[in-house]
Amino acid sequence: MTLTAPLPAPLTSWLDQAAAGLDTGAVAPGDLLPRLAAADLFRIGAPEGLGGAGGTAADVVEAIAAVSERSLAAGFVFWGHRAFIEYLLQSPNAALRDRLLPDLLDGRIAGATGLSNAMKFLAGLEELQVSARADGDGLRLDGKLPWVTNLRAEGFHVAAAVAGPDGRPFVASVAYDRAGVTRSPDLDLIALRSTSTAALKLDDVAIGADEVIASDALDWCPKVRPAFLGFQIGMSIGLARRALAEAREAAGAGRHALGTELDDAAVRLQAATDALRKGLADAAFVARPADLFRIRIALAEVANDAVGLELQASGGKCYLTGPGEGFARRWREAAFLPVITPSLVQLKAALAAQGAPAGRAA
Numbered sequence: 016m017t018l019t020a021p022l023p024a025p026l027t028s029w030l031d032q033a034a035a036g037l038d039t040g041a042v043a044p045g046d047l048l049p050r051l052a053a054a055d056l057f058r059i060g061a062p063e064g065l066g067g068a069g070g071t072a073a074d075v076v077e078a079i080a081a082v083s084e085r086s087l088a089a090g091f092v093f094w095g096h097r098a099f100i101e102y103l104l105q106s107p108n109a110a111l112r113d114r115l116l117p118d119l120l121d122g123r124i125a126g127a128t129g130l131s132n133a134m135k136f137l138a139g140l141e142e143l144q145v146s147a148r149a150d151g152d153g154l155r156l157d158g159k160l161p162w163v164t165n166l167r168a169e170g171f172h173v174a175a176a177v178a179g180p181d182g183r184p185f186v187a188s189v190a191y192d193r194a195g196v197t198r199s200p201d202l203d204l205i206a207l208r209s210t211s212t213a214a215l216k217l218d219d220v221a222i223g224a225d226e227v228i229a230s231d232a233l234d235w236c237p238k239v240r241p242a243f244l245g246f247q248i249g250m251s252i253g254l255a256r257r258a259l260a261e262a263r264e265a266a267g268a269g270r271h272a273l274g275t276e277l278d279d280a281a282v283r284l285q286a287a288t289d290a291l292r293k294g295l296a297d298a299a300f301v302a303r304p305a306d307l308f309r310i311r312i313a314l315a316e317v318a319n320d321a322v323g324l325e326l327q328a329s330g331g332k333c334y335l336t337g338p339g340e341g342f343a344r345r346w347r348e349a350a351f352l353p354v355i356t357p358s359l360v361q362l363k364a365a366l367a368a369q370g371a372p373a374g375r376a377a
């Protein structure tokens with residue numbers, strides 16, 4: 016089977032042999048980030064003058080998709096780390112960016128995004144879970160982030176949305192080794208277990224103004240949302256491509272009954288991927304987030320349909336632990352796509368509230 020592969024061969028062969036262990040937790044979570052960094056993936060889409068490789072947001076989506084074709088756990092860690100890098104690239108705080116970026120691009124330290132809470136806050140779904148009080152020239156943070164991925168035990172920075180002393184929300188970068196930062200053990204997940212996903216508690220954590228990524232979260236978060244969400248959609252694209260390729264390969268004699276459904280899923284995948292690429296290039300999603308929400312819904316649904324088609328095309332062998340291992344992993348991976356923030360329920364509710372149809376993206 017031919018997969019889309021703008022990835023170096025050592026990485027693709029490692030991903031192929033590690034995919035099952037990244038899902039079950041048999042591969043040490045600390046091994047993943049350095050592998051992705053060694054392939055220079057985190058430099059994609061970052062300006063050359065800052066140590067990046069240049070390129071566009073669509074190139075980042077394509078790279079996350081290529082990794083996710085082989086392992087959604089790896090694609091998810093890629094997303095979390097690259098989203099944090101993007102926050103720095105879009106931050107007015109150049110000193111923070113210059114200080115943290117070299118280690119992040121090299122994968123020496125992990126970047127994690129705790130901004131689901133911020134995205135739900137923007138949608139009016141939940142209060143901010145971290146608050147700050149003034150302490151001289153600095154700030155003291157208290158609160159919790161119940162789900163964060165890429166909290167690498169060896170060291171991380173995490174972006175968190177914080178209710179400021181005056182009630183106005185801002186976004187801060189919090190380092191793992193600050194007094195008062197407590198990381199839980201890895202959460203006991205049903206899949207994606209080597210993703211260093213844990214909860215974080217902040218208890219009277221001191222930060223300075225030089226650790227503020229964006230002082231006005233209400234202005235900044237909608238601007239960074241197209242990258243946050245667009246990169247995340249790369250996971251759906253990759254999983255859908257892989258499952259459709261597996262289904263096509265299995266759909267031999269007697270299974271051509273699935274041909275129309277496979278063609279329809281492929282058309283929907285291509286149309287929504289093209290719409291994502293175009294919207295990112297035009298910077299259209301800041302003003303029209305509903306278009307991006309529809310693409311997110313469409314591609315998560317295509318990925319779930321594609322895994323269902325892989326099952327139908329492959330038949331009973333999917334139900335055997337050995338031959339069905341890849342399928343069973345993709346089935347569990349697909350179950351994650353609707354729940355990651357912004358969840359499909361949340362987006363459908365937002366579109367319904369605007370009176371906009373949730374239907375096809377393109």
Ligand SMILES: Cc1cc2nc3c(=O)[nH]c(=O)nc-3n(C[C@H](O)[C@H](O)[C@H](O)COP(=O)(O)OP(=O)(O)OC[C@H]3O[C@@H](n4cnc5c(N)ncnc54)[C@H](O)[C@@H]3O)c2cc1C
Nearest residue numbers: 128129130131132140162163164212355356358360361364
């Ligand atoms: C493996 C894993 C890794 C994760 N990693 C990260 C991470 O790195 N960073 C991060 O910030 N988060 C992360 N999350 C959190 C994730 O993105 C979601 O925020 C979280 O799973 C949803 O929160 P919940 O389960 O508490 O849903 P709830 O808040 O209990 O809501 C249940 C469902 O209803 C929807 N919903 C709730 N209220 C409304 C409403 N009023 N209208 C419409 N819909 C509504 C929600 O979107 C959700 O789909 C991770 C989650 C998982 C499972």
